[in-house]
Amino acid sequence: MNRPMETFNDVISADRLVLVDFFATWCGPCKAMHPVLEQLKAQLGDRLRIIKVDVDKHQQTAAQYNVQAVPTLALFRSGQLLWRQSAALPLNQLQAVVESYL
Numbered sequence: 401m402n403r404p405m406e407t408f409n410d411v412i413s414a415d416r417l418v419l420v421d422f423f424a425t426w427c428g429p430c431k432a433m434h435p436v437l438e439q440l441k442a443q444l445g446d447r448l449r450i451i452k453v454d455v456d457k458h459q460q461t462a463a464q465y466n467v468q469a470v471p472t473l474a475l476f477r478s479g480q481l482l483w484r485q486s487a488a489l490p491l492n493q494l495q496a497v498v499e500s501y502l
Contacts, residue, residue, distance in 0.1 A: 408458070411451055418449045418475070421450065424456055433488050433489075472486040
């Protein structure tokens with residue numbers, strides 16, 4: 401039996417901390433965030449889920465969260481938006497923000 405695909409709302413409604421990276425393929429700062437997010441995931445492992453949302457492919461979701469600049473990073477838990485920022489961040493700053501919610 402096939403498991404239904406998770407929706408964005410399914411993911412952010414989980415009890416686990418979720419970092420959403422709203423990005424665009426043409427965005428230079430978004431590309432710069434990719435290794436930062438990989439390093440963050442390597443450091444925090446299962447304590448944090450990271451998902452990427454392409455704003456060009458998922459315009460409705462981006463509009464729902466009023467994403468007007470990329471990259472926009474947002475932290476969710478149990479469907480609640482805990483923090484968001486529109487800018488690329490260095491690993492130490494992003495890690496400090498995430499760890500404050502863990």
